[in-house]
Amino acid sequence: MSSSEAAARLRRNGPNLLPRAQRTRWLGTLGNLLREPMLLLLLVAAAIYWLLGDPQEAAVLGVSILLVIAVTAYQELKSEHALQALRDLSSPRARVLRDGTTRLIAARELVTGDVIVLAEGDRIPADARMFGDGDLQVDESMLTGESVPVRHRSGAAMADSESEWLGASTLVVGGQGTAEVIATGADTTVGRIGAALRSIRKELSPMQREMRRVVATLALIGLASCALVVALYVSTRGHWLEGLLAGITLAISNVPEELPVVMTVFLALGAWRMARHQALVRRAPAIEALGAITVLCTDKTGTLTENHMAVTELALGxxxxxxxxxxxxxxxxxxxxxxxxxxxxSTDPMEQAIRTAARDSGVSGRHEREHVREYPLSDELLAKVEVWRSSELSALQIAGKGAPEAMADLCALEPATRAQTLARVDDMARRGLRVLAVAEATWPDADEALPASADGFQFTWRGLVGLADPLRDGVPEAIAEAREAGVRVVMLTGDHLQTACAVASSAGLGTRVSALGSELDALDDDELGRRAAGIDVFARVRPEHKLRLVRALKQAGDVVAMTGDGVNDAPALMAAHVGIAMGGRGTDVAREAASIVLLDDNFVTVVKAIRRGRTIHDNILRAVRFVLAVHVPITGLALLPLLTGAPLVLLPVHVVFLEMIVDPACSIVFEREPPEANVMRRPPRQPNRPLLDLATLLSGLAEGLIVLAAVVGIYAYGRHVDLPQAQLASMSFTAVVTGNLGLILLNRSGTSILGALQQPNAAFWLVSCAALGLLMIAIWVDMPARWFRFAPLPPGLMAIALLLPLLSVLCFDLLRRRFPLFRRGTSTDSS
Structure with a gap:
């Protein structure tokens, strides 16, 4: 089918998609927001203002609540858009014949009449009917409940329609073939019975569960402090409504409701950013695990190498x-x-390379023959055999290709010839070539039944084919970066040992110790774990070896990442802490089993994902520490007048103003922070280390206390010089706002405040300028000043309120760099 005809059918019939769950609507988002404790407290505060006979204050607070809802809803919808982008990226794909060539397209773009190419591991993307030569084993359990694979074959021998029909969403577990799409989307069998694609599950990661526990604990503390303040206010001043207002203000200032938002936004946007860099995160906990990886098990072909093979040498004797x-x-x-x-x-790069070499050498006789049968590659025989019929010969021609050892056995080579041949194989492998052996046979009587297996033919040795697959650009540098980051890279490949070692050496992986997969069979799990700790290269590895290695490394205490692309790789991908599937050549089964899918099949992208995962974790730590710190001066200013018997300085509308700084700072400023200079020069973080450990808690509280000390000093000075209440409120509130901006700067990346200022982050300057601009409006413009109960300050007092909190933050930064006791407790200190 031509691309233009396919596009016309797609416009006419719609995409090949099953009905999906509804996306989050704005009313649902609004309903969730109105159940947030802080907003409920603000609504109660607005009602109290109304009862106190101050409708203007109630209206101002109501508008402020709307602003908070707007900011939070924006964050929620941004996260939803990021998740929707991930759903679009993770949609199934299909190999289809378009314009005379095989293309890999999104399954949603399939139309009726398309010809799709199917192979082992593919999820059938639409209802289809087989044609031509093909023999498939299909797992139809999702449709029928029957766990035994069903054989589907086209041709005269099995011409009934049921054997040729393939159902959408079933899984090819063996064989290969072509089929014509006959129904898409809701018109498929799956669509007609009402099955729907599941949305990405918003699973709570360990960090998210930890944050919920922290927020719940601090919320209980806030409510308890609210009750105590109300009781104190009523007992000392006698006004229970005003006391309730003071208690609500304190509770609002105590509850760190930003923490769950931080986790949701950072993980969703982090996954979205990683997808833009060719690493699709399918499960959020993988982002957390990336920073703790100690061993990265990678295959060779297509991951370390380009997967664009070329025949470079032919040898016989x-x-x-x-x-x-x-x-x-x-x-x-x-x-x-x-x-x-x-x-x-075939989309196999070796097959394509051989086809290209044969065509360019003028020796391809494929079109002059009729294909009769295939003996596929199996665990028992690492070779592929094809049977052909020629119009010029009465006998059938059999061509075989596979591992040299297997082909030597099929040809029954004499021991001396076998040894000489395998020595030649070793020599080619040491030069980094992928070596295949070829042999041929004849079957004299074309009408006689063919043998059940390929070893029933009498093969004649025809020689060796050497193929080269060059390293991808940047692989040696990426391996060096991973090693510097404390991540041990281990190669697992089905290739010849010498080939694997040659590639490993050129990639800078090292070959201090190597092993064959067959050697692992003789080891128990404990011994395998001890041996695997010192081996860089595993060759001739089968999928079951990969699973054993992953389990052994995990049992030895490593955090393991595993790459894979085949159906049989799925158990190892699921067993690893981080399973990484190939998006280009990988099967649907592998992609479904993995936590991360590489859209470009490139090892460099794996290392970039580790870097990005560490950066996301660091930025979450910064945001958490900032949230802890920023609530200290807010709480202190809310509590200070109650302890001194003075009128309240911090009102609910002021807390809303501060929340308009805190939320963007967490979700915009820290989420965009660049990585630390040493992010890939420090050991992996301990996987069992909690996000909010004692060091982080004390560091955040210490930062907040420094700003609180400056705020208390400014408040005390204002009381000392008998400032009017409105000016005292202006001066104290200005100190809190500038202190919050100083805390943002203190928790940004870099080894110092000066280093942080040199790091590019436009969001920081946007938030800072917006906060200071709105503050000046609230103090100097008449109507907003009445809303906030502020009054303009003399220039000298304004300068004190602006500079003293920043100077206190700067002094703390100097102490932190000079004395280890004051250093922040983050993963960046693990180096």
Missing amino acids: AEAAPPGAGLSTALRRALECADLAGPQR
């Missing part, structure tokens, strides 16, 4: 040459045999 028009007869026959030993259509 003492003869060797690159492909081309000048090949000898024997090497031309070896290349032709390698071409015939591949499927009709």
Whole structure:
């Protein structure tokens, strides 16, 4: 089908999507917000103002509540948009024939009439009917409940429609074939019975659960302090409504309701940003685990290398040459045999490289033959065999290709010849070549039944094919960066040991110790764990070896990340702390089992994801520490007049103003903070270390107390010089606002405040300028000043209120850098 015709059908019939769960609507978001404790307290405060006969104050507070709702709703909807972007990125994909070529497209773009190419591990993207040569084993349990795979085959032998029909969302567990799409979206069988795609589950990560416990604890403390303040106010001043207002103000200033918002926004936007850098996060806890990874198990082909193979050498006996028009007869026959030993259509890079080399050398005779049967690669025989019929010969031609050891067994080579051949294989592998052996046989009687397995043929050895797959750009640098970050990189590959070691050496991975997968079979789990701790390269590894290695490394105390792409890799991906699937060549099963999907199949992206995960965790720590610190001066200013018997300085409307600084600072400023210079030069963080540990708690409280000391000093000075109440409120509130801005700066990235100022973050300057601008309006413009009960300050007093909190923050920064006791307790100190 042409692209233009497919686009027209897509416009006419709609995308290939099942009905989805409704996205979060703004009314639902509003309902959730109105259940937040802080907003409920603000609503109660507005009602109290009304009862006290102050409708203007109640109206101002009501408008302020609307502003808080608007800011919070914006954050929620931004998170929802980020999650929707992830849903779009994670939609299934399909290989389809368009404009005469095979393309990988989003399954939602399929239309009826499309021809799709299916192979083991693919999730069938739409209802389809098989045609041509093909033989599939399909898991239809989601439709029928039957766990046994069902065989589907096209052709005269099995022409009934049921055997050719394939249902959407079923899974290919064996074989390959082509099919024509006959129904999409809601018209498929799955759509007709009402099954729907599940939305991404908003699972609570360990950090989110921890934050909820912290918020609940501090909320209880806030409510208790509210009750005590009300009792104190009523007993000393006798006005219970005003006492209730004072208690609510204190409770609002105590409740760190920003913490759950911080977690939601940071994890959602962090996952969205990682997806923009080709790493799709499917499960939020993976972001937390990224910073704790100690071992990264990676495959070779397509991850460390480009996965664009090219035939570079053909060898038979003492003869060797690159492909081309000048090949000898024997090497031309070896290349032709390698071409015939591949499927009709394939996206495998080695098959494509061999096909290209055969075509360029003018030896491809595929179109002159009729394909009869395939003997696929299996655990018992690491080789692929194809059977062909030629119109010029009565006998069938059999071409085989696979691991040299397996092909040597099929050809029954003499011991001396076998040893000489495998020595040649080792030599090619040491030069970094992927080596395949080829052989051919004939079946004299085309009408006679073929043997059940490939070892029923009498093969003749035809030679070796050497393929090269160059390293991806940036891989050596990425491995060096991972090592510097304390992450041990281990290669797991099905390749020959010498090939694996050659690639590992060129990548800078090191080959101090290497092992074969077969050696692992003789080890129990405990011994495997001890051996695996010192091995850099595992060759000839099967999927079950990967699972054992992941479990052994976890049992040894490592935090393990695992890459994979095949159906059989799914158990290892699920067992790892962070499973990483290949988005390009990976099967749907692997992608569903993984926590992260690499959209570009590139090892460099894995290391970038580790860097991004560490940065996200650091920024969450900064935001948490800031939230803890910023509530200290707010609480102190709310409590101070009660202790001194003076009129209240901090009112609910003032707390709302401060919340308009705190929320953007957490979700905008800290979320955009760049990584620390040493983010990849420090060991992984301890996985069992809580987010809010004692060091972080004390550090946040210490920062808040420094600002509180400045605020108390300014308040005391104002009382000392008998400032009018409105000017005292202006001066004290200005000190709190500038102190909050100083705390933002203190908790930004960098080793000092000066270093933080040199780090680019436009959001910080936006928040700071907006806060100071609104503060000046609230103090100097008549109507807002009446709302806030402020009065203009003389220039000298304004300068004191602006500068003293910033100077206190600067002094604390100097102490923190000079004395370890004052250093902030974050993961950045682990180095």
